[in-house]
Amino acid sequence: MMMMSVSLLVLYFTTQISGLEVKSVPEVSGGFVHTELEKTVSLTCLSEPQEAELVWLRNGQLISVAAGNTWGSSRLCVTPVTKYDHAAIFTCQMKNNASVNASVQLEVTYAPLHSGKEEVSVEETRELELSCDVVANPPVLVSWQRHGDPIDLSEGSFLLTNDGVMSRLKVARVNRAVHQGPYSCVTSSPIYPNRTKSFEVTVTDKTLQFQTDLIFPMIAGLVVIGCTTLLAIVSRWKWITQCYK
Structure with a gap:
């Protein structure tokens, strides 16, 4: 100083x-x-x-x-x-x-630029990440809310990070009963009015995910087997045809 x-x-x-x-x-x-x-x-x-x-x-x-x-x-x-x-x-x-x-x-x-509402859809058991722009001078205080109440980070497996540029709320594995609903990021400034960005999180049913790294070799193998079988049949048919001449 x-x-x-x-x-x-x-x-x-x-x-x-x-x-x-x-x-x-x-x-x-x-x-x-x-x-x-x-x-x-x-x-x-x-x-x-x-x-x-x-x-x-x-x-x-x-x-x-x-x-x-x-x-x-x-x-x-x-x-x-x-x-x-x-x-x-x-x-x-x-x-x-x-x-x-x-x-x-x-x-x-200057105040943070975040505002408005964002619709977020995420599958059950997938990762959820909500982000909020918090760049401001003077720096702002950031709070995250769900259903209008402060989020308890000790419940619901929430992880909160803030690097001074973006504040992020993360959930590694989404559970519909716990994580679906409205969220909001609220910033408080000593010289500017509070600003809020809202999120509406919808958790959808989990869809069957195919493992492409296993499917493609299987398909290739079936193609090889099919081609080999077809060639064998053609060769055998030629031999049978010659016998009947």
């Missing part, structure tokens, strides 16, 4: 003393620009002296700007803002002196 505070202080201090200043709409606050998805961030870099040529970088990579947008002041727009812009650092620096620079970092907030 102390190292982060020092880094932010250096970033802010550099912006003030380097001869460059980055202004933003929305406004810069402590070196950060707070915004949301689909919004527009407008950055303006001002230099002293005015004749300095400026360049922009995003996370250290050079950004191409129009030739007339580099001398004395330079403007850059990020539109529309996406979740991939979160934590991106935009740096304005003098082209002939990279040590003279100023930076801001985007802080993009």
Whole structure:
């Protein structure tokens, strides 16, 4: 935490003393620009002296700007803002002196994208997996419900995983009496309303599954036997025919 505070202080201090200043709409606050998805961030870099040529970088990579947008002041727009812009650092620096620079970092907030209802059909004794998109900033709390009540993971052989991108509810072997019915994935955010994705799980009768790795050799064997028998009959018939001539 102390190292982060020092880094932010250096970033802010550099912006003030380097001869460059980055202004933003929305406004810069402590070196950060707070915004949301689909919004527009407008950055303006001002230099002293005015004749300095400026360049922009995003996370250290050079950004191409129009030739007339580099001398004395330079403007850059990020539109529309996406979740991939979160934590991106935009740096304005003098082209002939990279040590003279100023930076801001985007802080993009967004809610998870999951919503709606999904119909899921699974055969008895098969595996069931329900998934829910939980990517968000700030991170969200995730809860799974069945018939509107929190799922007890100690019952019904449920397995819950969450990698910060997808939350998954799994059942290795489905039982209609236990697992059929409505499910929901609910995310709770400190700044956005709760979001819910619903599932209606229908468990169907188990169908007979043929083992193709055994059937194909059997069919091939029967074909060989049939062909051999047919050839034997044809050969025998020719011999009988010759005897009657």
